[in-house]
Amino acid sequence: MNLPTLSHGEFELVYNMLSLAIAAMFGSFVFFVIARNQLTHKYRPALIMSSLVVGIAGYHYWRIFNSWEAAFTLTEGVYKPSGTPFNDAYRYVDWLLTVPLLVAELIAVLALTREVRGPMMGKLIIAAVLMIATGYPGEVSADNTTRGIWGFVSTIPFAYILYVLWVQLNKATEDAAPRVKKLLGDTKLLLLATWGFYPIAYLMPQLGVEAASATVALQVGYSIADILAKCGYGFMIYAIAQAKMEAEGTSVNVAETAEA
Numbered sequence: 001m002n003l004p005t006l007s008h009g010e011f012e013l014v015y016n017m018l019s020l021a022i023a024a025m026f027g028s029f030v031f032f033v034i035a036r037n038q039l040t041h042k043y044r045p046a047l048i049m050s051s052l053v054v055g056i057a058g059y060h061y062w063r064i065f066n067s068w069e070a071a072f073t074l075t076e077g078v079y080k081p082s083g084t085p086f087n088d089a090y091r092y093v094d095w096l097l098t099v100p101l102l103v104a105e106l107i108a109v110l111a112l113t114r115e116v117r118g119p120m121m122g123k124l125i126i127a128a129v130l131m132i133a134t135g136y137p138g139e140v141s142a143d144n145t146t147r148g149i150w151g152f153v154s155t156i157p158f159a160y161i162l163y164v165l166w167v168q169l170n171k172a173t174e175d176a177a178p179r180v181k182k183l184l185g186d187t188k189l190l191l192l193a194t195w196g197f198y199p200i201a202y203l204m205p206q207l208g209v210e211a212a213s214a215t216v217a218l219q220v221g222y223s224i225a226d227i228l229a230k231c232g233y234g235f236m237i238y239a240i241a242q243a244k245m246e247a248e249g250t251s252v253n254v255a256e257t258a259e260a
């Protein structure tokens with residue numbers, strides 16, 4: 001990507017947001033690894049997926065952070081491109097791995113029957129991969145028409161994911177406890193709100209947002225969206241698991257005693 005000249009404040013804002021994302025991802029990773037022991041075995045796979053999501057994201061944010069630092073040099077009070085490319089493609093590599101896991105962990109924590117869980121999870125994972133894979137050609141294109149075409153194509157699997165989450169998943173959880181339904185609804189809204197930023201960011205060139213403003217807005221916006229969509233989402237998954245255990249009247253100690 002062509003890098004603009006940034007003021008000291010603009011560079012530091014992105015620098016600090018990337019640093020915050022790293023801390024949030026690795027901090028969440030530690031919590032999810034420890035917290036999985038507070039769940040019965042039925043719900044632990046979902047939190048293991050949450051751990052994988054933030055662990056993978058934390059690694060990629062570390063690489064993005066290093067690439068951002070290397071891509072600029074401080075000259076006469078402003079940050080100018082150093083000549084070292086800024087590799088923002090780390091984000092798409094990250095999304096290609098983490099987005100399928102995000103939809104899979106939501107299905108896993110609901111502990112649906114195998115007949116329902118298997119096909120639904122398979123469809124969502126395929127749609128998530130297609131959404132990311134078809135969005136990348138437009139992201140790296142400098143032509144707005146090409147960008148728009150690929151953006152439209154990637155919106156199709158995105159719309160399908162929303163359909164499955166809002167229609168099919170609601171049907172599959174009609175008998176869930178009220179608190180579980182409330183948390184599930186809040187989690188889906190969190191996904192919609194955070195994932196909704198990405199199409200907006202994708203359209204920034206067509207909306208006339210360019211140069212330093214676009215670069216800073218993208219990096220800061222992506223960082224905030226990823227923290228909410230990965231860390232915040234993982235905490236919601238943990239809350240759903242706890243609510244389901246409460247509705248079932250089970251605890252870790254009771255489950256382990258029964259298994260023994």
